[in-house]
Amino acid sequence: MQYKKINVGPYNLHVINTDKFKTVSIKINFKRLLTKQDITYRHFLANILLESALEYQTKRDIAIACEELYDLHLSSNTILSGNYDIMSFSARYLNSKYAGEDMDEKVISFISNLIFKPNVLDKSFNETAFNIVRKQMMEDFDSYKENPKKYSLERMYEELDKKSPLSYRSLGYEQDLAIITTQNLYEYYNSVITSDLIDIFIIGEVDYNKIKRILLKYLDVKTIKKAGSSHFIEHTKYRKRSKTIKETSDFTQSQLVIGVKAINLTPFERKYVAAIYSYILGGSPDSKLFKNVREKHSLCYFVSSQFQIINNLLVIRSGINKENFKEAVKLIKKEFKNMEKGLFDEEDIKAAQTTYLNSCKQILDSPSDIVKTYVASEYLGSDTIEDKMTNIVKVDKNDIINLARKFHFDTIFLLEGDGIYEA
Amino acid sequence: MKHDFLHLDLSLYTYKIDNGMMVYVIPDSKVNNIYATFSTKYGSKQNTFIPNGKKKMVSVPDGIAHFLEHKLFEQPDGKDPFSIFSEHGADANANTSQFKTTYLFSGVDYFKENLNFLLDYVQTPYFTDANVEKEKGIIEQEIKMYHDEPSWRLLEQVIFNMFHTDPIRIPIAGTVDSIKSITKEDLYLCYNTFYHPANMFVVVTGNVNPDEVYQIVKENQAKKEYDSKFSLKVKNYDEEKTVAKEKETIKMNVNIPKVGIGFKLDIKKLQKYNRRDIINYLNLFFDIKSSQTSSLVQSLKEDDIITDSIDTYLVDADDYIVFYFEASTKKPTEFIERLKQEIWNGNVSEEDFNRKKKVYLSNYVTATDNIFMMNSLVMNNIISYGNVDTKIYDCIKSYSYEELKEVITNITFENTSEVIIMPKNSNN
Numbered sequence: 001m002q003y004k005k006i007n008v009g010p011y012n013l014h015v016i017n018t019d020k021f022k023t024v025s026i027k028i029n030f031k032r033l034l035t036k037q038d039i040t041y042r043h044f045l046a047n048i049l050l051e052s053a054l055e056y057q058t059k060r061d062i063a064i065a066c067e068e069l070y071d072l073h074l075s076s077n078t079i080l081s082g083n084y085d086i087m088s089f090s091a092r093y094l095n096s097k098y099a100g101e102d103m104d105e106k107v108i109s110f111i112s113n114l115i116f117k118p119n120v121l122d123k124s125f126n127e128t129a130f131n132i133v134r135k136q137m138m139e140d141f142d143s144y145k146e147n148p149k150k151y152s153l154e155r156m157y158e159e160l161d162k163k164s165p166l167s168y169r170s171l172g173y174e175q176d177l178a179i180i181t182t183q184n185l186y187e188y189y190n191s192v193i194t195s196d197l198i199d200i201f202i203i204g205e206v207d208y209n210k211i212k213r214i215l216l217k218y219l220d221v222k223t224i225k226k227a228g229s230s231h232f233i234e235h236t237k238y239r240k241r242s243k244t245i246k247e248t249s250d251f252t253q254s255q256l257v258i259g260v261k262a263i264n265l266t267p268f269e270r271k272y273v274a275a276i277y278s279y280i281l282g283g284s285p286d287s288k289l290f291k292n293v294r295e296k297h298s299l300c301y302f303v304s305s306q307f308q309i310i311n312n313l314l315v316i317r318s319g320i321n322k323e324n325f326k327e328a329v330k331l332i333k334k335e336f337k338n339m340e341k342g343l344f345d346e347e348d349i350k351a352a353q354t355t356y357l358n359s360c361k362q363i364l365d366s367p368s369d370i371v372k373t374y375v376a377s378e379y380l381g382s383d384t385i386e387d388k389m390t391n392i393v394k395v396d397k398n399d400i401i402n403l404a405r406k407f408h409f410d411t412i413f414l415l416e417g418d419g420i421y422e423a
Numbered sequence: 424m425k426h427d428f429l430h431l432d433l434s435l436y437t438y439k440i441d442n443g444m445m446v447y448v449i450p451d452s453k454v455n456n457i458y459a460t461f462s463t464k465y466g467s468k469q470n471t472f473i474p475n476g477k478k479k480m481v482s483v484p485d486g487i488a489h490f491l492e493h494k495l496f497e498q499p500d501g502k503d504p505f506s507i508f509s510e511h512g513a514d515a516n517a518n519t520s521q522f523k524t525t526y527l528f529s530g531v532d533y534f535k536e537n538l539n540f541l542l543d544y545v546q547t548p549y550f551t552d553a554n555v556e557k558e559k560g561i562i563e564q565e566i567k568m569y570h571d572e573p574s575w576r577l578l579e580q581v582i583f584n585m586f587h588t589d590p591i592r593i594p595i596a597g598t599v600d601s602i603k604s605i606t607k608e609d610l611y612l613c614y615n616t617f618y619h620p621a622n623m624f625v626v627v628t629g630n631v632n633p634d635e636v637y638q639i640v641k642e643n644q645a646k647k648e649y650d651s652k653f654s655l656k657v658k659n660y661d662e663e664k665t666v667a668k669e670k671e672t673i674k675m676n677v678n679i680p681k682v683g684i685g686f687k688l689d690i691k692k693l694q695k696y697n698r699r700d701i702i703n704y705l706n707l708f709f710d711i712k713s714s715q716t717s718s719l720v721q722s723l724k725e726d727d728i729i730t731d732s733i734d735t736y737l738v739d740a741d742d743y744i745v746f747y748f749e750a751s752t753k754k755p756t757e758f759i760e761r762l763k764q765e766i767w768n769g770n771v772s773e774e775d776f777n778r779k780k781k782v783y784l785s786n787y788v789t790a791t792d793n794i795f796m797m798n799s800l801v802m803n804n805i806i807s808y809g810n811v812d813t814k815i816y817d818c819i820k821s822y823s824y825e826e827l828k829e830v831i832t833n834i835t836f837e838n839t840s841e842v843i844i845m846p847k848n849s850n851n
Contacts, residue, residue: 020453020454021792022788022789022791022792023789023792058721059715059721059724060715060716060717060718060720060721063714063715063716064716064778067716067778067779067781067782068778068781070781070782070784070785071781071782071785071786071789092789094785094788094789098788099785128725132724132730135727135730136730136731139679139730139731139751142678142679143677143678143679143751145676145678146573146676146677146678148571249676250675250676250847251571251676252567252570252571253564253567253568253570253571284505284509285503285505285509285515286503286505286506286508286509290505291503294561295503295557295561298557298558298559298560298561299560299564300561300564301561301562301564301565301568302564302568319564319567319568320564321564347510350510351506351509351510351512354509354510354511354512354532355509355512355513355514356512357512358512358513358530358531358532359512361455361456361531362455362456362529362531364454364455365454365455365456365794366793417567417571419571419676421566421567421570421599423594423598423599423600423601
């Protein structure tokens with residue numbers, strides 16, 4: 001496997017050449033600093049560009065063209081990545097050997113037609129396509145509360161720090177959707193293709209020079225490259241007494257989400273110690289939380305902790321009966337305190353390190369996981385897989401105890417399930 | 424025995440152990456990871472049977488196969504299987520469907536230890552009154568978690584309404600009430616009947632040597648004693664062609680109504696074709712009719728009936744195939760009517776058929792890059808057809824438009840069951 005980063009004027013091209021896979025995958029990322037209003041625009045744009053284009057008027061036309069290209073898998077999304085908003089387009093296609101014909105140029109020219117030749121007339125997006133996407137987004141807003149897990153997580157983010165970009169909803173906002181028109185969306189589109197930071201990642205059995213030549217031919221981008229700022233969200237203060245917010249719902253199960261702020265972590269702690277800490281606390285069915293809250297006290301089916309590097313946040317989640325709220329929080333807090341007291345052993349650390357090493361090796365089996373590591377390296381300065389494997393084994397018990405002191409229980413959110421279970 | 428997956432650069436190795444257990448291996452030296460599954464051909468469907476060594480049929484509480492899956496993680500020495508896999512850096516899990524229960528792990532290192540341990544813990548049942556009781560609270564939360572998911576509820580209710588007697592209609596995990604009556608004796612009864620090695624199989628995909636896998640399983644099994652005779656008698660249900668209930672509306676915590684509709688298809692008449700081909704042709708047909716490339720989806724969007732896609736799912740229930748559609752829609756009745764009309768007019772174009780064939784072929788090639796997908800493909804083939812078809816690529820390539828039309832013409836699409844989830848505050 002060989003990696004090359006090529007400066008192609010307005011964007012960076014990252015080519016990972018490997019014969020391990022029968023497919024080629026491409027990811028085109030547009031990113032800019034996150035603002036609350038932009039989220040809805042970017043979401044709209046990511047959808048409308050795959051709904052209709054000048055050459056492919058309807059989503060059906062696009063879907064048929066994808067199937068003709070040996071079932072090209074095409075998708076778009078927007079994600080909130082700390083202080084940034086990333087709009088990305090991903091494609092996966094059979095490589096030329098298995099398709100039996102040269103695919104690279106066909107696929108790249110097709111994607112380019114969708115992104116750079118949108119269905120626009122008189123500086124306005126096509127109204128039919130616009131209305132389809134608008135309705136989809138309105139339905140998404142309407143059904144926002146239908147997913148209790150996702151809703152509870154975002155409510156916890158909101159309560160944690162109302163001023164932080166972390167509190168923004170990934171879907172966007174109804175009031176922002178209401179002011180989007182076919183014209184102002186096109187204006188926004190123009191600002192994206194001229195001023196967003198663009199990175200293109202491609203992995204598979206490809207030739208560097210050929211890919212570069214094809215991209216230069218089809219991707220008409222005129223952005224000006226600027227230095228980026230940090231994705232990481234830093235917390236400066238935390239609540240001495242954690243804040244508890246409860247909401248009622250008609251679900252039968254209650255969702256418990258706890259936000260734990262990480263303050264003043266060193267890069268080593270953030271990249272490595274936190275991963276080991278979280279694995280021991282609630283990262284697997286062998287974890288402290290799983291064994292105590294689930295197995296010993298039968299309070300839940302799932303309970304887990306996850307450290308979010310970009311957000312400097314440890315999130316603990318569980319699904320419980322609302323009557324057990326106090327007991328569950330008490331048990332979780334006890335395990336959390338036990339980490340600070342060093343009540344875990346060397347075997348726990350060893351198991352967490354072995355699992356981490358194992359997942360590093362598994363990354364190399366999946367094109368999308370490999371691309372993720374290069375994206376993280378580009379945006380977050382993450383280490384290479386080799387460095388990760390060398391560094392993780394350096395984490396020791398003292399590191400974990402020291403880190404535990406930097407974690408602060410901040411916000412507890414409970415979506416109470418008041419619904420009655422009927423079989 | 425070695426079989427090559429033609430045109431896909433992979434091979435399948437099959438072995439039979441003396442005690443009747445089957446082993447399937449697809450080696451792939453390009454990847455680092457190894458994925459191993461150990462399954463019994465026993466799921467929530469088999470709830471009335473003659474226990475091993477007995478003569479009379481017995482019925483067990485609903486949800487017991489899934490309960491058993493949870494309890495096999497309990498070991499007499501108190502060791503937690505998850506801890507062992509975790510020490511080896513491996514991911515472990517288990518799952519239960521209507522037809523099978525699978526225990527699994529994936530990991531790069533310690534393969535021999537992991538595989539031996541997988542076989543050992545599944546083959547060492549240890550149930551006590553206390554550990555059975557403890558599990559009830561955990562499974563109650565699992566049932567409630569799924570109960571809150573509209574899509575899950577919809578599919579479960581449609582399947583329930585489609586069948587009169589076949590226990591495929593029963594929810595996999597049972598209900599909060601049904602699991603309360605489960606005892607350790609019930610668990611041993613089911614275990615001793617369905618976990619005989621002759622009813623089980625191992626599938627390993629990834630960076631392994633097939634003969635080594637066989638040796639590990641062979642040596643492991645040689646240390647264990649099982650009754651050499653194995654016979655299994657599970658109650659047969661003479662399921663009717665019609666559906667048990669055609670329409671139902673339930674209320675849930677949703678803002679936009681959701682519709683689930685199932686077509687119950689009797690495939691007994693199509694004796695000229697094998698099951699695999701019938702199912703592939705049906706998949707092609709429904710795909711042409713309801714995917715993003717269909718005129719149906721395009722027109723439903725234009726007419727404000729749906730804003731997104733239609734999800735589909737196929738349930739293979741022996742003599743019957745259920746094809747299931749799901750969508751969010753503010754106009755449930757119109758959606759159902761338009762979908763039914765589209766299916767009932769069996770028209771498909773040759774152009775669509777040829778393009779979809781290309782898609783299916785491409786999907787097989789892509790699946791071979793993924794050890795998890797290949798493992799599932801082998802397991803599902805064993806459960807549905809009793810063997811693995813390694814010539815699937817050529818087989819799909821040989822499919823013809825004329826045959827598709829013949830299959831469709833010989834199937835009745837009249838038996839349907841629909842469930843609508845309405846918002847709790849609606850008046851409908």
